[in-house]
Amino acid sequence: MNSYLIRMTVPWLCPFLLVMSIWILLRGHNAPGGGFIGGLVAAAAIAFWCFARGVEDAKRWMRVSPLHLMIAGVSTALISGLMPMFAGKPMLTALWHKVEVPLLGKLPLGTPILFDIGVFFAVVGVTTSILFSLEEFELWNRSGPS
Amino acid sequence: MEPFWAVVVGIMFGAGIYLMLRRNLSKLILGLILISNAANMLIMTSAGLTRDAPPMIAAGKETLTGTYADPLPQALVLTAIVIGFGVLAYFLTLLQGAYKSNKSENLDRLGGGAS
Amino acid sequence: MTTIIESEPWLATVALISTIIILVSMGMTVVHLLRGPGLSDRVAALDLTALLLLGAIVLYSLKTGNPMFLDVALVLALLGFLSTIGFARYLEERNKP
Amino acid sequence: MNLLVLPVMIPLITALLLLFCQKNRRLAQIVSTIGAFSLPAVGLLILSRVHEEGIQVIHMGSWQAPFGITLVADYLSALMLSVCGLVGAAVAVFALKEDMNLSREGVFFPLLHALLMGVNGSFLAGDMFNLYVWFEVMLISSFVLLSLGKTNAQLLASIKYVALNLVSSAIFLTGLGLLYGKTGTLNMADLAVQLQNTESTVLLTSTALFFLVAFSIKAACFPFFFWLPPAYPAAPAPIAAIFSGLLTKVGVYALFRTFTLIFNQDTAIFQPILYWMAILTMVTGVLGAVAQMDIKKILSYHIISQIGYMIIGLALATKLALAGAIFYLVHHIVVKTNLFLLAGAIEKSGGTNDLKKLGGYYKGYPLLAVMFLVPALSLAGIPPLSGFFSKLFLIRASLENGDMFMAFMALAVGVFTLISMTKIWMEAFWKKGVGENERRPAKIKRLDLTVTMPIAVLAVVTVVIGFSAGHVFHFAELAAEQLIAPQMYIDAVMGGNAR
Amino acid sequence: MALPLIVVVGLLLSCLAPTLGRLLGQKVAPLLALFPAAVCLWLCATVLPNLDTPLLFEAPWIPSLNMSYAFHLDGLSALFMLFISAIGTFIFMYAGGYLGNHPQLGRLFAFLLLFFSAMLGLVIADDLILLFIFWELTSISSFFLIGFKHESEEARRSALQALLVTGAGGLALLAGLILLGDIGGTYRVSELLLRGDTFIRHPLSDAALLLILAGAFTKSAQFPFHFWLPGAMVAPTPISAFLHSATMVKAGIFLLARLHPLLSDHLWWTPLVAGAGAITMTYGALRSPWERDLKTILAYATVSVLGMLTMLLGLGVDKAIPAFVAVILAHAFYKASLFMVAGILDHQCGTRNIDELRGLRSALPITSVAAGLAAVSMMGIPPLFGFIAKEKLIEAALKAEWYGMLMIAAVFVSAACLTVSAWQVGFRPFRGTPKPTPKQAKEGGPLLWAGPLFFAILPVPLGLLVSFWSGPFFSAAVGAIQGQNLEMTVKLWYGFNLALLMSFLILGAGVGLTLKRDKITAYLKRTVYAKWPAAFHGAAVFQFGLKQAFALANAQTRILFQDALRHNLTFIMVVFLGLGFTILKITNVAWPFNPVPLDNPPLFELMIGLVIVAAIAAAIRAQSMVVAAACLGVVGFAVSCFFMIHGAIDLAITQLVIETLTVLLFVLVVHRFPDFNTKESELRRRFDALLAAASGAFMTLLIWKADLIQLQDPISGYFAENSMTKGYGQNVVNVILVDFRALDTLGEIVVLLIAALGVYSLTRQKLKKAKKATEGGAA
Structure with a gap:
């Protein structure tokens, strides 16, 4: 985009949004949010970057390839689902473990949380991947011969 | 309020179908989006609407009490919305490719040559 | 549980006035959105719709006393901007020779 | 217990592994083949478990029946799992040499496995919404698979395919919403219990219509079959093969499952609908096939026609009819996939599927001719191959019902099937070669072992099904018994804690 | 055990034949001929x-359907088996001599063996379905054998014609057999035959x-x-001789004979069977003698005898x-012999046209002897078995009650004409002064002439020693057909009687003709031939019908399977709504609806x-894509x-984000599409509007009524109770997503993953192709 203002705002805005998305993800079990919403917000942040500064720049900023991100996300969710099978329980049975966290006190940590994290990454990866693919195609459409 | 929403959803369905029956690819997509929105609203409506009572268990409580909106349709709709998005994104890409190769978005000319 | 509106009667008046303002603006914006005439007018109108909706959600949250609706408002604020940028990019490209 | 998870999880794990080792073709091929071959093994294992211990159930996440998601395998599911696994493995081998052509991004095999995941999931789903999710997994994979490749025709065909299937999904979803609104549950067994006990079926019937239409679109029944004829011929051979074997059959399976288990009260309304649907599907499909001059198109229209035969089973709904339809299902999956593989093989060696441009294969490539004959004759219902028995059972079922008309239609359609199969045979195999092949028929391009092997194996399976029709039919009968008496299914799922 | 074994061995040999043929060449013929020879010897x-004491074999097959692997060898089976295997032996050898080192000899034997085993199976099957399987196998092997010269179009057409006629008949037969089995309550032929009474009385027996x-x-x-049979003569002569004169065509006769005890009491049996037979007999005999092609003459003669x-x-x-048994035996032998003679003439002289064949006696001495003897048997001159x-x-015809005189006349005419045919084939080519033929005629090897000679000579001892x-033999065969035990013998000489007189009269008429x-x-x-009405040419009628079927198929496909997506959609929606409203009508939904109180001014x-409705209206009327997309955005926000407000906060947020992304992607993709408003006809638009209104009304109706039905409390109560205690989450929706129904979510992210892969590969595919194109253009 040609707007200088927007180009300069985005690097400040996006990291903030990413942090927010992670917050939405983590509190999702107890308040509105969760993997889907968190992932979508994170993807929106990246979409901002992409719109404002171009696909290539957004890719560089992301560092990780969206394809890898989504594969990793699905794999994480899958692994969290498979874990109980090794404990002899049906797949996707939640395994909970109360963990002492310094500031927050006792927190239940379990495979559903891991599952949600997997969903988060999958959603981020998928959305950005789709966006990037279409953007690139569109860029080529615009520049290349019809 | 369900009857009111029933009418609205009906209108959405009708409009979606009307749009799908046009010749343009873009209207086909518009129609599909409308229909999937309508289906989502239908799930909520048909399961019964409860206002202003999100299914959130208040802090310190063990169970949901009082009236609360049915959480299951919400989960279903959420899943359906996300799935719909994935499929639609793919469909859009497909249309872009088809348009690119054929230079036409007239559906009647994009037959596929079945017979 | 009493909502903040119930405990503070003046707030109800403010909320009512705001609601009316938002409703009227909303109506005008929709007309703008439909009539145009230019594309940029419509995009601006869309952005405005999102903002007005945001206001409406905040008022609704106030009325019901449920802060969770603010989450929606938060995301809407973000997305209104995103969609405006998205449309703007299209306009930009379209105006290019 | 977790055995039931494997048919879904093995393809998923395989697909993910394949995505990880995208760069290494060799490794990817090995992983894909191992993944594909473990599916029929697991299927047979489940079948034997069902045979020994009765209906298998797993409650995912340990949440009990109506609340969590349940995977259920009865005879029908287990049979379908085994056959589809077999077909999937055959296609996975067939495509080994071709995946590079299909997609340079290396997504073909992952998508194939994702498709199998969706298909297997649909067979196992004991929950309506879960069924929807599996349908979507299957559909999106099929969408992507269909457009892999290069041709423009493929893109155009995909548009129609995707659009109509999206409509079907929307209808399915709508039906689900209405159903949940009325019953407050999604578990199939629980639904069956609720609907058995209710007297007010008035609007449930109209809800059932949504499922009928949604599944009929997937199954390509009359008049919901428009997506099929353009889509399959446009797809590359292995993809067309796996589609032909599996996609529509999932729709048929879903029809069988829902209309025997859940919506089995309104027979007065749905039986005539299904009856005419079956007949019209058979007739219009076979007439469509007769009109074609392209191998893949002929085969595609035949799929429609044969779906009609399977619907007969549901329309008559006697034990014999259902067993016959299940037998038909099993037979058809194997044979149709094989025929599409053959069409692919012919295309590979002859460069086209157009019958006008083909010829000389009988003289020039007798091996292929023999391998074609087995499934083609089987499809046409020539004894003692599998197709004959499937038709025999259905015709017997309709005659036992005193239904001469249905029997007559089934037989007449059989004649037309024979016409179009012999058309392929006479044009592509018996006729003199065209062009270069006319002078040197022996020089017809030979095919790789990875291409001929799956075809040969499936042909052998066809023969085996034919010769051991008694045994296969025994299983089909057991499956039909379970469908006729849904109480078994309900008891197995609900485990006595019906609400 | 021997009974199924014969069939199985035959089938196995059939699988091996192509390989053997490749390895051994012509020698495969005598080798494989050992199989029918062994069967024949075992039989004798x-x-x-x-x-x-009939041989029996039974093994379970599909007990629940009363189907079993049952075989049964009685007098009738033995009769058929005897001449099938005897002729088979010599035909196999003859085929080796006839085709020489043909590259596809092995395949020919594969199909011949398949046919041979199927035919044996057919005559010994004791299960209706098993019988049908063998029946169809003979049809299909006949198809491949007729199409042996598959590169000629005529061969292909005749093969298809034969297959379709017999195949369609076969399917009718299947239905008939199933009905028979259901009526009789058993699929075992031998048991069924005892239940003639129940059959006759059953309403479905007709x-x-x-x-x-x-x-x-x-x-x-x-x-x-009948028309497929002369067409089938395009096959090489060994095939015509074996299948289309001696054995396969008799399968139908066998079936009638087999079911004779059961069916013959039916009221329609005699008129239908005797009538059709008499017509066929006369027709074939009248056609046969005047043809010029040796094989066509024989084909029509065969049609006549079959009648x-x-x-x-x-x-x-x-x-x-008894007449039936005698005729079938006599015919099998002389017709096989004559066919082989015709084949020898064709093979050695290069033509089958009787006008070109003259005075071949000296060139083909052995053949001429065989031909002459066989013709004599065919003419029915004593003391040969044909007589x-x-x-x-004649005796039987004299006894006929049913239109007695007509039957006698038919027999008289047919037999006289057949005498002429016998002359034309058996004597005419060998008499007179030699004429040059396309090929220099000379006697072939023993593989060729052994068969015809054997079958020509055989009627002599058979006739002389008949008593x-x-x-x-006759007692068993006739007993099996009549369904009773009886004793009888046949003699050569019954003294001077009416039949003998008739016989000589016929011979005289034959000579005259x-x-x-x-x-x-x-x-x-x-x-006659010039003005033969087209409808009498069965083949023409058949081809016409086939053409009409294709035309129908084309028309149907053109009309039904429209290319345009919206026509398809319209059709689907019309059917859907039609069914929907019909169901509502049938199930009597109560009108009008209960009024619903509007609580709490909403x-x-x-x-x-209202925003939703307005935005939708705007989207429909929108003239440009961006406006439509913006309206879509508004609808999304409103949804x-x-x-x-209905408590689905997670959902609201998801919907917002997804809707925004959708609209953005939509704009991204669609903004290049031109001509947003393609012209549509007013009529079409009105129809669509009507359809849309109907579907909207249908949905409204359903939701409205759905609200009134609640069979039970939804299962969500369980989630409300357990989400905190067992799922450790306050947000019930999220707990459902990641715990209660996590499998759905897993499936869902897989959908997303695949969709993204699809988008990636599709765009990448296009980009790469374009890149390649530009590079190619540059280079």
Whole structure:
């Protein structure tokens, strides 16, 4: 985009949004949010970057390839689902473990949380991947011969 | 309020179908989006609407009490919305490719040559 | 549980006035959105719709006393901007020779 | 217990592994083949478990029946799992040499496995919404698979395919919403219990219509079959093969499952609908096939026609009819996939599927001719191959019902099937070669072992099904018994804690 | 055990034959001929002496459907098996001599063996379905054998014609057999035959009879289905000789004979069977002598004899059945012999046209002897076996109650004409002064002439010694057909009686016709053949029908399978709504609806609803894509608000984000599409609007009524109770997503993953292709 203002705002805005998305993800079990919403917000942040500064720049900023991100996300969710099978329980049975966290006190940590994290990454990866693919195609459409 | 929403959803369905029956690819997509929105609203409506009572268990409580909106349709709709998005994104890409190769978005000319 | 509106009667008046303002603006914006005439007018109108909706959600949250609706408002604020940028990019490209 | 998870999880794990080792073709091929071959093994294992211990159930996440998601395998599911696994493995081998052509991004095999995941999931789903999710997994994979490749025709065909299937999904979803609104549950067994006990079926019937239409679109029944004829011929051979074997059959399976288990009260309304649907599907499909001059198109229209035969089973709904339809299902999956593989093989060696441009294969490539004959004759219902028995059972079922008309239609359609199969045979195999092949028929391009092997194996399976029709039919009968008496299914799922 | 073993061995050999053929060449013929020879010898040695105790075999197959692997060898089976295997032996050898080192000899033997085993299986099957399987196998192997010269279009067309006629008949037969099995309550033929009474009284017996007759008549080339048989003569002669004159065409006859005890009491049996048989017999005989092609002459003669056999079965008099047995035996031998002779002539002289074949006696001495003897048997001159057959035939015709005089006349005319045919094939080519033929004629090897000679000579001892061997054999065969035990013998000489007189009269008439044959032929050519109505050419009718079927198929496909997506959609929606409203009508939904109280002035809700409707209206009327997309965005936001106020906060947020992304992607993709408003006809638009309104009304109706039905509390109560205690989450929706129904979510992210992969690969595919194109253009 040609707007200088927007180009300069985005690097400040996006990291903030990413942090927010992670917050939405983590509190999702107890308040509105969760993997889907968190992932979508994170993807929106990246979409901002992409719109404002171009696909290539957004890719560089992301560092990780969206394809890898989504594969990793699905794999994480899958692994969290498979874990109980090794404990002899049906797949996707939640395994909970109360963990002492310094500031927050006792927190239940379990495979559903891991599952949600997997969903988060999958959603981020998928959305950005789709966006990037279409953007690139569109860029080529615009520049290349019809 | 369900009857009111029933009418609205009906209108959405009708409009979606009307749009799908046009010749343009873009209207086909518009129609599909409308229909999937309508289906989502239908799930909520048909399961019964409860206002202003999100299914959130208040802090310190063990169970949901009082009236609360049915959480299951919400989960279903959420899943359906996300799935719909994935499929639609793919469909859009497909249309872009088809348009690119054929230079036409007239559906009647994009037959596929079945017979 | 009493909502903040119930405990503070003046707030109800403010909320009512705001609601009316938002409703009227909303109506005008929709007309703008439909009539145009230019594309940029419509995009601006869309952005405005999102903002007005945001206001409406905040008022609704106030009325019901449920802060969770603010989450929606938060995301809407973000997305209104995103969609405006998205449309703007299209306009930009379209105006290019 | 977790055995039931494997048919879904093995393809998923395989697909993910394949995505990880995208760069290494060799490794990817090995992983894909191992993944594909473990599916029929697991299927047979489940079948034997069902045979020994009765209906298998797993409650995912340990949440009990109506609340969590349940995977259920009865005879029908287990049979379908085994056959589809077999077909999937055959296609996975067939495509080994071709995946590079299909997609340079290396997504073909992952998508194939994702498709199998969706298909297997649909067979196992004991929950309506879960069924929807599996349908979507299957559909999106099929969408992507269909457009892999290069041709423009493929893109155009995909548009129609995707659009109509999206409509079907929307209808399915709508039906689900209405159903949940009325019953407050999604578990199939629980639904069956609720609907058995209710007297007010008035609007449930109209809800059932949504499922009928949604599944009929997937199954390509009359008049919901428009997506099929353009889509399959446009797809590359292995993809067309796996589609032909599996996609529509999932729709048929879903029809069988829902209309025997859940919506089995309104027979007065749905039986005539299904009856005419079956007949019209058979007739219009076979007439469509007769009109074609392209191998893949002929085969595609035949799929429609044969779906009609399977619907007969549901329309008559006697034990014999259902067993016959299940037998038909099993037979058809194997044979149709094989025929599409053959069409692919012919295309590979002859460069086209157009019958006008083909010829000389009988003289020039007798091996292929023999391998074609087995499934083609089987499809046409020539004894003692599998197709004959499937038709025999259905015709017997309709005659036992005193239904001469249905029997007559089934037989007449059989004649037309024979016409179009012999058309392929006479044009592509018996006729003199065209062009270069006319002078040197022996020089017809030979095919790789990875291409001929799956075809040969499936042909052998066809023969085996034919010769051991008694045994296969025994299983089909057991499956039909379970469908006729849904109480078994309900008891197995609900485990006595019906609400 | 021996019974299924024969069939299985035959099938196995059939699988091996192509390989053997490749390895051994011509030598494969005598080698494989050992198999039918062994069957024949086994039959003569062990079965024929003990015919009064039928051989049985039974193994379970599909017990729940009463199907079993049951075989049964009685007198009738033995009769058929005997001549099938005897002819088979010599045909196999003959085929080796005839085709020499043909590259596809192995395949020919594969199909011949398949046919041979199927035929044996057919005659010994004791299960209706098993019988049908073998029946169809003979049809299909006949298809491949007729199409042996597959590169000629005529061969292909004739093969298809034969297959379709017999195949369609076969399917009718299948239906008939199933009906029969259901009526009789058993699929075992031997048990069924004892239940004639129940059959006759059953209301479905008419249908069953008609269907079975359809199968038998098509297979045995009865009028009007006879036309495929002359067409089938395009096959190499060994095949015509074996299948289309001696064995396969008799399958239909066999079936009629087999089911004779059950069906023959039916009211329609005699008129249908005897009538069809008599017509076929006369028709074939009238056509046969005037043809020029040796094989066509024989083909029509075969049609005639097949009619004769059918007629004999249908007559329903005692004398008819022994006549049937005699005719079938005599015919098998002389016709096989004559066919092989025709083949030798074709093979050695290069033509089958009788006008070009003259004075070949010196060139082909052995063949001429065989031909002459066989022709004599065909003419029915004593003391050959043919004479006995003819005499029995006349006796039966004399006894016929049903249109007696007509039957006698038919037999008289047919037999006289057949005499001419016999002359034309057996004597004419060998007499007179030699004429040059396309190929220099000379006697072939013993593989060629052994068969015809054997079968030509065989009727001599058979005829002379008939009273010695015929007793047990005829008793068993006739007994099996009539369904009772009886004792009988056949003699050569019954003294001077009416039948003998008739026999000589026929011979005389035959001689007369033979003398005038050229004049008659010329006359017929001028009159009947020139004006033969097209409808009498079965083949033409068949081809016409086939063409019409194709035309129908094309028309249907053009109309139904429209290319345009919206026509498809319209069709689907019309059917869907049609069914929907019909169901509502049937189930009597109560009108009008119960009024619903509007509690708590829902200002916000009403507003959202109105926004949705307004935005939709705007989207439909929008002239540009961006406006439509913006309207879509508004609808999405409003839907999100709908979710929000109904307590679905997660959903509202998701909807917002997804809707925004959707609209953005939509704009990204669609903004290049031109001509947003393609012209549409007013009519079409109105129709669509009507359809849309109907579907909207249908949905509204359903939701409205759905609200009133609640069968039970939803299962969500469980989630409300357990989400905190067992799922450790306050947000019930999220707990459902990641715990209660996590499998759905897993499936969902897989969908997303695949969609993203699809988008990636599709765009990448296009980009790469474009890149390649530009590079190619640059280079």
